[in-house]
Amino acid sequence: xxxxxxxxxxxxxxxxxxxxxxxxxxxxxxxxxxxxxxxxxxxxxxxxxxxxxxxxxxxxxxxxxxxxxxxxxxxxxxxxxxxxxxxxxxxxxxxxxxxxxxxxxxxxxxxxxxxxxxxxxxxxxxxxxxxx
Amino acid sequence: xxxxxxxxxxxxxxxxxxxxxxxxxxxxxxxxxxxxxxxxxxxxxxxxxxxxxxxxxxxxxxxxxxxxxxxxxxxxxxxxxxxxxxxxxxxxxxxxxxxxxxxxxxxxxxxxxxxxxxxxxxxxxxxxxxxxxxxxxxxxxxxxxxxxxxxxxxxxxxxxxxxxxxxxxxxxxxxxxxxxxxxxxxxxxxxxxxxxxxxxxxxxxxxxxxxxxxxxxxxxxxxxxxxxxxxxxxxxxxxxxxxxxxxxxxxxxxxxxxxxxxxxxxxxxxxxxxxxxxxxxxxxxxxxxxxxxxxxxxxxxxxxxxxxxxxxxxxxxxxxxxxxxxxxxxxxxxxxxxxxxxxxxxxxxxxxxxxxxxxxxxxxxxxxxxxxxxxxxxxxxxxxxxx
Numbered sequence: 001x002x003x004x005x006x007x008x009x010x011x012x013x014x015x016x017x018x019x020x021x022x023x024x025x026x027x028x029x030x031x032x033x034x035x036x037x038x039x040x041x042x043x044x045x046x047x048x049x050x051x052x053x054x055x056x057x058x059x060x061x062x063x064x065x066x067x068x069x070x071x072x073x074x075x076x077x078x079x080x081x082x083x084x085x086x087x088x089x090x091x092x093x094x095x096x097x098x099x100x101x102x103x104x105x106x107x108x109x110x111x112x113x114x115x116x117x118x119x120x121x122x123x124x125x126x127x128x129x130x131x132x
Numbered sequence: 133x134x135x136x137x138x139x140x141x142x143x144x145x146x147x148x149x150x151x152x153x154x155x156x157x158x159x160x161x162x163x164x165x166x167x168x169x170x171x172x173x174x175x176x177x178x179x180x181x182x183x184x185x186x187x188x189x190x191x192x193x194x195x196x197x198x199x200x201x202x203x204x205x206x207x208x209x210x211x212x213x214x215x216x217x218x219x220x221x222x223x224x225x226x227x228x229x230x231x232x233x234x235x236x237x238x239x240x241x242x243x244x245x246x247x248x249x250x251x252x253x254x255x256x257x258x259x260x261x262x263x264x265x266x267x268x269x270x271x272x273x274x275x276x277x278x279x280x281x282x283x284x285x286x287x288x289x290x291x292x293x294x295x296x297x298x299x300x301x302x303x304x305x306x307x308x309x310x311x312x313x314x315x316x317x318x319x320x321x322x323x324x325x326x327x328x329x330x331x332x333x334x335x336x337x338x339x340x341x342x343x344x345x346x347x348x349x350x351x352x353x354x355x356x357x358x359x360x361x362x363x364x365x366x367x368x369x370x371x372x373x374x375x376x377x378x379x380x381x382x383x384x385x386x387x388x389x390x391x392x393x394x395x396x397x398x399x400x401x402x403x404x405x406x407x408x409x410x411x412x413x414x415x416x417x418x419x420x421x422x423x424x425x426x427x428x429x430x431x432x433x434x435x436x437x438x439x440x441x442x443x444x445x446x447x448x449x450x451x452x453x454x455x456x457x458x459x460x461x462x463x464x465x466x467x468x469x470x471x472x473x474x475x476x477x478x479x480x481x482x483x484x485x486x487x488x489x490x491x492x493x494x495x496x497x498x499x500x501x502x503x504x505x506x507x508x509x510x511x512x513x514x515x516x517x518x519x
Binding site for chain 2: 051067070072
Protein backbone atom coordinates (compact mmCIF):
# COMPACT_ATOMS: atom_id res chain seq x y z
CA UNK A 1 0.00 0.00 0.00
CA UNK A 2 1.20 3.47 -0.81
CA UNK A 3 1.82 5.87 1.99
CA UNK A 4 -1.04 8.30 2.28
CA UNK A 5 -0.27 11.50 0.43
CA UNK A 6 -2.46 14.56 0.54
CA UNK A 7 -2.92 16.68 -2.60
CA UNK A 8 -1.38 19.58 -0.69
CA UNK A 9 1.94 17.68 -0.62
CA UNK A 10 2.02 17.23 -4.37
CA UNK A 11 3.30 19.31 -7.26
CA UNK A 12 1.22 19.65 -10.40
CA UNK A 13 2.01 20.21 -14.06
CA UNK A 14 -0.21 22.48 -16.13
CA UNK A 15 -0.91 19.38 -18.22
CA UNK A 16 -2.62 17.86 -15.13
CA UNK A 17 -0.10 15.27 -13.95
CA UNK A 18 0.99 15.29 -10.30
CA UNK A 19 4.31 14.26 -8.80
CA UNK A 20 5.44 13.43 -5.28
CA UNK A 21 9.19 13.31 -4.76
CA UNK A 22 10.77 11.33 -1.92
CA UNK A 23 14.35 10.44 -1.01
CA UNK A 24 14.82 6.68 -1.20
CA UNK A 25 18.31 5.36 -0.40
CA UNK A 26 19.84 8.60 -1.57
CA UNK A 27 17.92 8.64 -4.85
CA UNK A 28 15.15 11.08 -5.67
CA UNK A 29 12.13 8.98 -6.62
CA UNK A 30 9.11 10.74 -8.10
CA UNK A 31 5.69 9.11 -8.05
CA UNK A 32 3.59 10.42 -10.95
CA UNK A 33 -0.16 10.31 -11.43
CA UNK A 34 -3.12 12.16 -12.93
CA UNK A 35 -5.00 14.89 -11.06
CA UNK A 36 -8.55 14.37 -9.86
CA UNK A 37 -9.59 17.28 -12.01
CA UNK A 38 -8.13 15.64 -15.13
CA UNK A 39 -9.75 12.31 -14.37
CA UNK A 40 -13.10 14.03 -14.02
CA UNK A 41 -12.61 16.00 -17.22
CA UNK A 42 -11.62 12.88 -19.16
CA UNK A 43 -14.54 10.87 -17.79
CA UNK A 44 -15.00 7.29 -18.92
CA UNK A 45 -11.33 6.30 -19.00
CA UNK A 46 -11.26 2.94 -20.77
CA UNK A 47 -7.59 2.22 -21.40
CA UNK A 48 -4.07 3.29 -20.45
CA UNK A 49 -0.86 2.78 -22.37
CA UNK A 50 2.06 2.75 -19.92
CA UNK A 51 5.84 2.62 -20.36
CA UNK A 52 8.11 -0.28 -19.35
CA UNK A 53 10.43 -0.22 -16.37
CA UNK A 54 13.76 1.14 -17.56
CA UNK A 55 12.25 3.54 -20.08
CA UNK A 56 13.57 7.07 -20.13
CA UNK A 57 11.12 9.90 -19.58
CA UNK A 58 11.73 13.54 -20.36
CA UNK A 59 10.15 16.67 -19.00
CA UNK A 60 7.01 17.75 -20.87
CA UNK A 61 7.26 14.74 -23.15
CA UNK A 62 4.71 11.95 -23.46
CA UNK A 63 5.36 8.82 -21.42
CA UNK A 64 2.02 7.15 -21.95
CA UNK A 65 -1.57 7.78 -22.86
CA UNK A 66 -4.99 7.62 -21.39
CA UNK A 67 -8.00 6.78 -23.53
CA UNK A 68 -11.52 7.87 -22.82
CA UNK A 69 -14.42 6.66 -24.94
CA UNK A 70 -14.11 9.64 -27.18
CA UNK A 71 -10.47 10.70 -27.24
CA UNK A 72 -6.80 9.88 -26.66
CA UNK A 73 -4.81 12.07 -24.26
CA UNK A 74 -1.06 11.99 -23.72
CA UNK A 75 0.47 11.74 -20.27
CA UNK A 76 3.38 14.14 -19.92
CA UNK A 77 6.25 13.64 -17.52
CA UNK A 78 6.86 16.56 -15.18
CA UNK A 79 10.56 15.59 -14.85
CA UNK A 80 13.54 13.93 -16.55
CA UNK A 81 14.30 10.45 -15.31
CA UNK A 82 14.10 6.70 -15.67
CA UNK A 83 11.03 4.59 -14.96
CA UNK A 84 11.70 2.34 -11.96
CA UNK A 85 8.19 1.05 -11.31
CA UNK A 86 4.90 0.92 -13.22
CA UNK A 87 1.47 0.51 -11.66
CA UNK A 88 0.68 -2.49 -13.83
CA UNK A 89 -2.56 -3.21 -11.99
CA UNK A 90 -3.96 0.18 -12.97
CA UNK A 91 -5.10 -0.61 -16.54
CA UNK A 92 -7.31 -3.37 -15.13
CA UNK A 93 -8.60 -1.21 -12.28
CA UNK A 94 -9.16 2.12 -13.93
CA UNK A 95 -11.85 3.06 -11.41
CA UNK A 96 -9.13 3.78 -8.82
CA UNK A 97 -8.27 6.83 -10.92
CA UNK A 98 -11.60 8.17 -9.74
CA UNK A 99 -11.64 6.77 -6.23
CA UNK A 100 -8.01 7.35 -5.25
CA UNK A 101 -6.17 9.48 -7.83
CA UNK A 102 -3.42 10.50 -5.38
CA UNK A 103 -2.93 7.05 -3.84
CA UNK A 104 -3.70 3.72 -5.50
CA UNK A 105 -4.18 5.60 -8.79
CA UNK A 106 -0.47 6.41 -9.16
CA UNK A 107 0.86 5.65 -12.65
CA UNK A 108 4.67 5.38 -12.65
CA UNK A 109 7.66 5.93 -10.38
CA UNK A 110 10.66 7.66 -11.83
CA UNK A 111 14.26 7.99 -10.64
CA UNK A 112 14.94 11.68 -11.25
CA UNK A 113 18.06 12.43 -13.28
CA UNK A 114 17.46 16.14 -13.02
CA UNK A 115 15.18 17.93 -10.59
CA UNK A 116 15.29 21.27 -12.41
CA UNK A 117 11.78 20.72 -13.68
CA UNK A 118 10.27 20.69 -10.20
CA UNK A 119 10.64 24.43 -9.82
CA UNK A 120 8.30 25.00 -12.76
CA UNK A 121 5.48 22.95 -11.25
CA UNK A 122 2.48 24.32 -9.42
CA UNK A 123 1.53 23.70 -5.82
CA UNK A 124 -1.96 22.43 -5.15
CA UNK A 125 -3.44 25.88 -4.59
CA UNK A 126 -1.99 27.31 -7.78
CA UNK A 127 -3.08 24.25 -9.73
CA UNK A 128 -6.62 24.45 -8.38
CA UNK A 129 -6.90 28.08 -9.42
CA UNK A 130 -5.67 27.13 -12.89
CA UNK A 131 -8.49 24.62 -13.13
CA UNK A 132 -11.25 26.78 -11.77
CA UNK B 133 -10.09 23.39 -30.49
CA UNK B 134 -10.27 27.08 -29.83
CA UNK B 135 -13.52 28.69 -30.71
CA UNK B 136 -13.11 31.83 -28.68
CA UNK B 137 -13.69 34.10 -31.65
CA UNK B 138 -16.55 32.19 -33.16
CA UNK B 139 -20.12 32.89 -32.23
CA UNK B 140 -21.72 29.49 -32.03
CA UNK B 141 -25.31 28.96 -33.02
CA UNK B 142 -27.59 27.95 -30.19
CA UNK B 143 -30.36 25.40 -30.53
CA UNK B 144 -33.68 26.04 -28.79
CA UNK B 145 -32.39 23.59 -26.16
CA UNK B 146 -28.89 24.98 -25.56
CA UNK B 147 -30.05 26.78 -22.44
CA UNK B 148 -31.41 23.54 -21.01
CA UNK B 149 -28.18 21.66 -21.77
CA UNK B 150 -26.05 24.27 -20.04
CA UNK B 151 -28.34 24.31 -17.04
CA UNK B 152 -28.10 20.53 -16.77
CA UNK B 153 -24.33 20.14 -16.87
CA UNK B 154 -23.95 19.67 -20.61
CA UNK B 155 -20.35 20.05 -21.72
CA UNK B 156 -20.87 22.30 -24.68
CA UNK B 157 -18.60 22.00 -27.71
CA UNK B 158 -18.46 23.45 -31.20
CA UNK B 159 -20.06 20.99 -33.55
CA UNK B 160 -20.30 22.31 -37.12
CA UNK B 161 -20.70 25.81 -35.75
CA UNK B 162 -23.35 24.90 -33.18
CA UNK B 163 -22.95 24.83 -29.43
CA UNK B 164 -23.88 21.22 -28.66
CA UNK B 165 -23.67 19.00 -25.57
CA UNK B 166 -20.98 16.37 -26.10
CA UNK B 167 -21.98 14.77 -22.78
CA UNK B 168 -23.70 15.62 -19.49
CA UNK B 169 -22.11 13.13 -17.12
CA UNK B 170 -20.66 9.85 -18.29
CA UNK B 171 -20.62 8.96 -21.99
CA UNK B 172 -20.78 5.27 -21.13
CA UNK B 173 -23.81 5.77 -18.91
CA UNK B 174 -25.53 7.90 -21.57
CA UNK B 175 -24.80 5.15 -24.08
CA UNK B 176 -26.18 2.37 -21.88
CA UNK B 177 -29.32 4.26 -20.89
CA UNK B 178 -30.16 4.50 -24.60
CA UNK B 179 -29.60 0.79 -25.17
CA UNK B 180 -31.51 -0.22 -22.02
CA UNK B 181 -34.23 2.40 -21.58
CA UNK B 182 -34.30 5.70 -23.42
CA UNK B 183 -31.87 8.42 -24.46
CA UNK B 184 -32.93 11.90 -25.44
CA UNK B 185 -30.81 13.72 -28.05
CA UNK B 186 -30.94 17.29 -29.26
CA UNK B 187 -30.33 17.02 -32.99
CA UNK B 188 -31.61 20.49 -33.81
CA UNK B 189 -28.32 21.32 -35.48
CA UNK B 190 -29.24 19.09 -38.42
CA UNK B 191 -30.57 21.01 -41.40
CA UNK B 192 -34.28 20.81 -42.21
CA UNK B 193 -35.24 21.83 -45.74
CA UNK B 194 -38.88 22.08 -46.82
CA UNK B 195 -39.57 21.81 -50.54
CA UNK B 196 -42.56 23.15 -52.41
CA UNK B 197 -43.56 23.26 -56.03
CA UNK B 198 -44.98 21.33 -58.94
CA UNK B 199 -43.30 18.00 -59.64
CA UNK B 200 -40.99 18.46 -56.69
CA UNK B 201 -40.81 14.69 -56.17
CA UNK B 202 -39.35 13.90 -59.57
CA UNK B 203 -36.94 16.81 -59.22
CA UNK B 204 -35.67 15.63 -55.80
CA UNK B 205 -35.49 12.12 -57.23
CA UNK B 206 -32.91 13.31 -59.78
CA UNK B 207 -30.60 14.42 -56.98
CA UNK B 208 -30.86 11.31 -54.78
CA UNK B 209 -29.24 7.88 -55.06
CA UNK B 210 -32.48 6.40 -53.70
CA UNK B 211 -35.84 6.45 -55.46
CA UNK B 212 -38.04 9.27 -54.18
CA UNK B 213 -40.58 9.72 -56.98
CA UNK B 214 -43.57 7.46 -56.44
CA UNK B 215 -42.80 6.81 -52.78
CA UNK B 216 -46.04 6.87 -50.81
CA UNK B 217 -46.84 9.78 -48.56
CA UNK B 218 -45.91 8.89 -45.00
CA UNK B 219 -42.64 7.24 -45.92
CA UNK B 220 -39.08 8.33 -45.25
CA UNK B 221 -36.05 7.28 -47.26
CA UNK B 222 -32.39 7.30 -46.29
CA UNK B 223 -30.41 8.42 -49.32
CA UNK B 224 -27.04 9.73 -50.42
CA UNK B 225 -26.64 12.96 -52.36
CA UNK B 226 -23.84 12.63 -54.90
CA UNK B 227 -22.19 15.00 -57.33
CA UNK B 228 -21.67 14.31 -61.04
CA UNK B 229 -18.67 12.11 -60.17
CA UNK B 230 -20.64 9.92 -57.77
CA UNK B 231 -18.81 11.45 -54.80
CA UNK B 232 -20.83 11.91 -51.63
CA UNK B 233 -22.05 15.38 -50.79
CA UNK B 234 -24.16 14.20 -47.86
CA UNK B 235 -26.36 11.46 -46.49
CA UNK B 236 -29.89 12.58 -45.82
CA UNK B 237 -33.40 11.56 -44.90
CA UNK B 238 -36.10 12.44 -47.42
CA UNK B 239 -39.53 12.71 -45.84
CA UNK B 240 -42.68 12.49 -47.92
CA UNK B 241 -45.40 13.60 -45.56
CA UNK B 242 -49.12 13.45 -46.16
CA UNK B 243 -50.19 16.75 -44.77
CA UNK B 244 -53.69 16.88 -43.35
CA UNK B 245 -55.37 20.21 -44.30
CA UNK B 246 -55.39 21.32 -40.68
CA UNK B 247 -51.78 20.38 -40.35
CA UNK B 248 -50.84 22.50 -43.32
CA UNK B 249 -51.19 25.56 -41.11
CA UNK B 250 -48.52 24.20 -38.83
CA UNK B 251 -45.73 23.46 -41.22
CA UNK B 252 -46.52 24.56 -44.73
CA UNK B 253 -48.64 27.68 -44.60
CA UNK B 254 -47.89 28.58 -48.18
CA UNK B 255 -49.14 25.27 -49.49
CA UNK B 256 -52.47 24.23 -50.93
CA UNK B 257 -54.51 22.31 -48.39
CA UNK B 258 -54.46 18.59 -48.64
CA UNK B 259 -51.23 18.26 -50.56
CA UNK B 260 -48.37 16.15 -49.42
CA UNK B 261 -44.97 17.72 -48.99
CA UNK B 262 -41.31 16.85 -48.98
CA UNK B 263 -38.69 17.59 -46.40
CA UNK B 264 -34.98 16.70 -46.42
CA UNK B 265 -32.92 16.45 -43.23
CA UNK B 266 -29.21 17.04 -43.85
CA UNK B 267 -26.05 17.00 -41.75
CA UNK B 268 -25.26 20.25 -39.94
CA UNK B 269 -21.79 20.38 -41.49
CA UNK B 270 -23.25 20.21 -44.99
CA UNK B 271 -26.24 22.50 -44.60
CA UNK B 272 -24.93 25.51 -46.47
CA UNK B 273 -23.34 23.37 -49.17
CA UNK B 274 -26.62 21.55 -49.75
CA UNK B 275 -28.77 24.66 -49.80
CA UNK B 276 -26.52 25.88 -52.60
CA UNK B 277 -26.50 22.50 -54.30
CA UNK B 278 -30.28 22.22 -54.35
CA UNK B 279 -30.80 25.88 -55.31
CA UNK B 280 -28.37 25.59 -58.21
CA UNK B 281 -30.27 22.58 -59.55
CA UNK B 282 -33.69 24.22 -59.63
CA UNK B 283 -34.48 24.58 -63.34
CA UNK B 284 -35.05 28.07 -64.64
CA UNK B 285 -38.72 28.99 -64.71
CA UNK B 286 -39.63 26.23 -62.26
CA UNK B 287 -41.85 26.96 -59.27
CA UNK B 288 -39.80 24.67 -57.01
CA UNK B 289 -38.83 26.37 -53.81
CA UNK B 290 -36.57 25.41 -50.90
CA UNK B 291 -37.20 26.82 -47.45
CA UNK B 292 -34.48 26.20 -44.87
CA UNK B 293 -36.49 25.92 -41.67
CA UNK B 294 -33.65 24.66 -39.49
CA UNK B 295 -33.55 27.61 -37.16
CA UNK B 296 -37.27 28.02 -36.63
CA UNK B 297 -37.68 24.39 -35.61
CA UNK B 298 -36.06 21.96 -33.20
CA UNK B 299 -35.37 18.27 -33.68
CA UNK B 300 -35.34 15.80 -30.83
CA UNK B 301 -34.39 12.14 -31.11
CA UNK B 302 -35.95 9.82 -28.53
CA UNK B 303 -34.18 6.49 -28.79
CA UNK B 304 -34.19 3.20 -26.99
CA UNK B 305 -36.43 0.23 -26.23
CA UNK B 306 -38.74 2.40 -24.13
CA UNK B 307 -38.67 5.53 -26.29
CA UNK B 308 -41.97 4.98 -28.07
CA UNK B 309 -43.97 4.37 -24.90
CA UNK B 310 -42.96 7.78 -23.57
CA UNK B 311 -43.95 9.56 -26.75
CA UNK B 312 -47.17 7.57 -27.02
CA UNK B 313 -48.27 9.05 -23.68
CA UNK B 314 -47.76 12.60 -24.94
CA UNK B 315 -48.81 12.19 -28.52
CA UNK B 316 -51.95 11.91 -30.63
CA UNK B 317 -50.11 9.17 -32.53
CA UNK B 318 -48.47 6.12 -31.03
CA UNK B 319 -45.04 5.82 -32.67
CA UNK B 320 -45.52 2.05 -32.53
CA UNK B 321 -48.37 2.46 -35.01
CA UNK B 322 -45.90 3.80 -37.55
CA UNK B 323 -43.82 1.49 -39.70
CA UNK B 324 -40.05 1.82 -39.41
CA UNK B 325 -39.00 4.86 -41.46
CA UNK B 326 -42.49 6.29 -41.58
CA UNK B 327 -43.48 9.78 -40.52
CA UNK B 328 -46.62 11.81 -39.87
CA UNK B 329 -47.67 15.29 -38.91
CA UNK B 330 -49.53 15.18 -35.63
CA UNK B 331 -49.74 16.62 -32.19
CA UNK B 332 -47.26 15.87 -29.44
CA UNK B 333 -47.95 17.47 -26.07
CA UNK B 334 -50.66 19.45 -27.86
CA UNK B 335 -48.16 21.03 -30.23
CA UNK B 336 -47.72 20.37 -33.93
CA UNK B 337 -44.90 18.00 -34.66
CA UNK B 338 -43.46 15.86 -37.39
CA UNK B 339 -43.15 12.49 -35.73
CA UNK B 340 -41.09 9.79 -37.42
CA UNK B 341 -39.94 6.31 -36.50
CA UNK B 342 -36.33 7.03 -37.34
CA UNK B 343 -33.01 7.36 -35.55
CA UNK B 344 -29.27 7.00 -35.57
CA UNK B 345 -28.52 4.74 -32.62
CA UNK B 346 -29.49 1.24 -33.71
CA UNK B 347 -32.40 1.32 -31.28
CA UNK B 348 -36.11 1.63 -31.92
CA UNK B 349 -37.54 5.04 -31.21
CA UNK B 350 -38.60 8.19 -32.93
CA UNK B 351 -37.61 11.70 -33.85
CA UNK B 352 -39.70 14.83 -33.38
CA UNK B 353 -39.52 18.09 -35.27
CA UNK B 354 -41.33 20.90 -33.51
CA UNK B 355 -41.60 24.66 -33.51
CA UNK B 356 -38.50 26.10 -31.83
CA UNK B 357 -40.65 28.00 -29.33
CA UNK B 358 -42.21 24.90 -27.82
CA UNK B 359 -39.09 22.72 -27.90
CA UNK B 360 -37.81 23.27 -24.38
CA UNK B 361 -41.17 22.58 -22.75
CA UNK B 362 -41.56 19.36 -24.69
CA UNK B 363 -37.95 18.31 -24.05
CA UNK B 364 -38.40 18.82 -20.30
CA UNK B 365 -41.51 16.67 -20.24
CA UNK B 366 -39.85 13.88 -22.21
CA UNK B 367 -36.68 14.15 -20.10
CA UNK B 368 -38.71 13.85 -16.87
CA UNK B 369 -40.48 10.76 -18.16
CA UNK B 370 -37.20 9.31 -19.39
CA UNK B 371 -35.54 9.84 -16.04
CA UNK B 372 -38.39 8.07 -14.28
CA UNK B 373 -37.57 4.87 -16.19
CA UNK B 374 -33.78 4.98 -16.05
CA UNK B 375 -33.13 7.10 -19.11
CA UNK B 376 -32.34 10.72 -19.79
CA UNK B 377 -30.51 13.20 -21.93
CA UNK B 378 -27.54 11.85 -23.90
CA UNK B 379 -24.87 13.90 -25.63
CA UNK B 380 -23.22 13.75 -29.01
CA UNK B 381 -20.41 11.48 -27.75
CA UNK B 382 -22.91 8.75 -26.86
CA UNK B 383 -24.70 9.33 -30.16
CA UNK B 384 -21.38 8.61 -31.86
CA UNK B 385 -20.63 5.38 -29.97
CA UNK B 386 -24.22 4.22 -30.52
CA UNK B 387 -24.17 4.83 -34.27
CA UNK B 388 -20.74 3.24 -34.56
CA UNK B 389 -21.92 0.06 -32.83
CA UNK B 390 -24.90 0.10 -35.19
CA UNK B 391 -22.51 0.27 -38.17
CA UNK B 392 -23.96 3.55 -39.38
CA UNK B 393 -21.68 5.88 -41.34
CA UNK B 394 -21.01 9.45 -40.24
CA UNK B 395 -20.42 12.22 -42.73
CA UNK B 396 -16.86 13.53 -42.53
CA UNK B 397 -15.67 10.09 -41.45
CA UNK B 398 -17.11 7.22 -43.53
CA UNK B 399 -18.68 9.56 -46.08
CA UNK B 400 -17.09 12.49 -47.89
CA UNK B 401 -16.54 14.08 -51.26
CA UNK B 402 -13.44 11.88 -51.58
CA UNK B 403 -15.56 8.73 -51.46
CA UNK B 404 -17.63 7.28 -54.26
CA UNK B 405 -21.09 6.10 -53.18
CA UNK B 406 -20.26 2.62 -54.51
CA UNK B 407 -17.54 2.21 -51.86
CA UNK B 408 -19.79 2.67 -48.86
CA UNK B 409 -21.51 -0.68 -48.69
CA UNK B 410 -24.79 1.24 -48.63
CA UNK B 411 -26.20 -0.61 -51.64
CA UNK B 412 -29.70 -0.47 -50.18
CA UNK B 413 -29.61 3.32 -50.59
CA UNK B 414 -28.49 3.28 -54.23
CA UNK B 415 -31.11 2.39 -56.79
CA UNK B 416 -30.37 2.52 -60.52
CA UNK B 417 -33.37 0.54 -61.70
CA UNK B 418 -35.35 2.45 -64.32
CA UNK B 419 -34.13 5.85 -63.20
CA UNK B 420 -31.35 8.35 -63.60
CA UNK B 421 -29.82 10.58 -60.95
CA UNK B 422 -26.88 12.91 -60.57
CA UNK B 423 -23.70 10.80 -60.34
CA UNK B 424 -25.33 7.52 -61.36
CA UNK B 425 -22.93 6.65 -64.17
CA UNK B 426 -19.83 7.33 -62.07
CA UNK B 427 -21.22 5.11 -59.31
CA UNK B 428 -21.81 2.25 -61.75
CA UNK B 429 -18.29 2.69 -63.12
CA UNK B 430 -16.72 2.54 -59.66
CA UNK B 431 -18.78 -0.50 -58.76
CA UNK B 432 -17.75 -2.37 -61.91
CA UNK B 433 -14.06 -1.50 -61.62
CA UNK B 434 -13.94 -2.87 -58.03
CA UNK B 435 -10.79 -0.91 -57.31
CA UNK B 436 -12.05 1.70 -54.87
CA UNK B 437 -11.58 0.94 -51.16
CA UNK B 438 -14.47 -0.74 -49.36
CA UNK B 439 -16.05 0.24 -46.05
CA UNK B 440 -15.63 -2.50 -43.42
CA UNK B 441 -16.02 -3.13 -39.71
CA UNK B 442 -12.92 -3.94 -37.67
CA UNK B 443 -12.64 -5.49 -34.25
CA UNK B 444 -9.34 -5.24 -32.38
CA UNK B 445 -7.78 -7.66 -29.93
CA UNK B 446 -7.24 -6.21 -26.45
CA UNK B 447 -8.74 -3.05 -25.01
CA UNK B 448 -6.89 -0.22 -26.66
CA UNK B 449 -9.26 1.88 -28.77
CA UNK B 450 -8.04 2.72 -32.26
CA UNK B 451 -9.03 6.06 -33.76
CA UNK B 452 -9.77 7.71 -37.04
CA UNK B 453 -6.62 7.95 -39.17
CA UNK B 454 -4.90 4.82 -37.82
CA UNK B 455 -3.28 2.90 -40.69
CA UNK B 456 -4.47 -0.65 -41.37
CA UNK B 457 -1.70 -3.06 -42.38
CA UNK B 458 -1.34 -6.58 -43.78
CA UNK B 459 2.17 -8.05 -43.54
CA UNK B 460 3.44 -4.56 -42.78
CA UNK B 461 1.98 -3.03 -45.96
CA UNK B 462 -0.71 -0.42 -45.71
CA UNK B 463 -4.08 -1.57 -47.02
CA UNK B 464 -6.35 1.13 -45.65
CA UNK B 465 -7.22 3.64 -42.94
CA UNK B 466 -9.64 3.80 -40.01
CA UNK B 467 -12.42 6.34 -40.35
CA UNK B 468 -13.95 5.98 -36.84
CA UNK B 469 -13.01 4.04 -33.73
CA UNK B 470 -13.86 3.69 -30.07
CA UNK B 471 -14.13 1.21 -27.25
CA UNK B 472 -17.62 -0.20 -27.70
CA UNK B 473 -19.48 0.33 -24.42
CA UNK B 474 -21.86 -2.54 -25.24
CA UNK B 475 -19.31 -5.09 -26.44
CA UNK B 476 -16.46 -3.78 -24.26
CA UNK B 477 -14.07 -4.22 -27.18
CA UNK B 478 -12.34 -1.77 -29.47
CA UNK B 479 -14.34 -1.42 -32.68
CA UNK B 480 -13.73 0.67 -35.76
CA UNK B 481 -14.77 1.30 -39.31
CA UNK B 482 -12.25 1.54 -42.12
CA UNK B 483 -11.85 1.73 -45.86
CA UNK B 484 -9.69 -1.15 -47.10
CA UNK B 485 -8.43 -2.27 -50.51
CA UNK B 486 -11.07 -4.63 -51.88
CA UNK B 487 -8.83 -7.73 -51.69
CA UNK B 488 -8.52 -7.30 -47.89
CA UNK B 489 -12.15 -6.40 -47.23
CA UNK B 490 -13.74 -9.87 -46.87
CA UNK B 491 -15.07 -10.66 -43.39
CA UNK B 492 -12.54 -12.70 -41.44
CA UNK B 493 -9.45 -11.09 -42.98
CA UNK B 494 -6.70 -10.69 -40.37
CA UNK B 495 -5.15 -7.24 -40.32
CA UNK B 496 -3.02 -5.09 -38.04
CA UNK B 497 -3.95 -1.63 -36.87
CA UNK B 498 -1.14 0.82 -36.21
CA UNK B 499 -2.00 2.87 -33.14
CA UNK B 500 0.63 5.53 -32.67
CA UNK B 501 3.42 3.34 -33.93
CA UNK B 502 2.41 0.10 -32.21
CA UNK B 503 0.61 -2.61 -34.19
CA UNK B 504 -2.44 -4.37 -32.79
CA UNK B 505 -4.04 -7.53 -34.17
CA UNK B 506 -7.51 -7.07 -35.63
CA UNK B 507 -10.08 -8.77 -37.84
CA UNK B 508 -12.49 -7.57 -40.49
CA UNK B 509 -15.98 -8.28 -39.15
CA UNK B 510 -19.57 -7.99 -40.33
CA UNK B 511 -21.37 -4.71 -39.81
CA UNK B 512 -23.22 -3.83 -37.66
CA UNK B 513 -21.31 -4.64 -34.48
CA UNK B 514 -24.56 -4.46 -32.54
CA UNK B 515 -28.09 -5.40 -33.52
CA UNK B 516 -30.91 -4.70 -31.11
CA UNK B 517 -32.74 -7.71 -29.72
CA UNK B 518 -35.99 -8.40 -31.55
CA UNK B 519 -38.89 -7.41 -29.36
